[in-house]
Amino acid sequence: MNRPERGIHIAKNIKVVDWLKTEILDQIASLFRGLHYANQQMIIDSLSSILVSVYVLARRMGIPYREVDQVVTQKLREHMKEGHQLEEWYGDLSAMEKYINKR
Structure with a gap:
């Protein structure tokens, strides 16, 4: 991989990490809404989305x-x-x- 391609790859990875962080925050807000309205489907959906985002974030961080x-x-x-x-x-x-x- 030459230098420009490597730079693009690093920038793309940083963008994905930032997107995952905001996705986690968004799903936490959705979880709180689900808890507020006692909406079990919204709670399950938010919790599962948080777990997926956390695992993918770990992978993007090399874990x-x-x-x-x-x-x-x-x-x-x-x-x-x-x-x-x-x-x-x-x-x-x-x-x-x-x-x-x-x-």
Whole structure:
């Protein structure tokens, strides 16, 4: 790849990263609207869009999907070990860890 093509590739990647950041913010706003109106379909759509954008953003930043999953699992284990309230009250963190490990 020659210099001008490389510059275009870098500029394009920066533009995509910026677009993903705004997409995440837009979907967070949509999630809040869904929560406000108790619209389950809007909530599910927003949450899934956030997850997709986060994974793609990680990839654009050179972080493999598997590594994101591994760090999420580590964080879940750390929070469980520290006695996080969501785990103590609902078992959410261990349920999520089991789900991730089954994928």
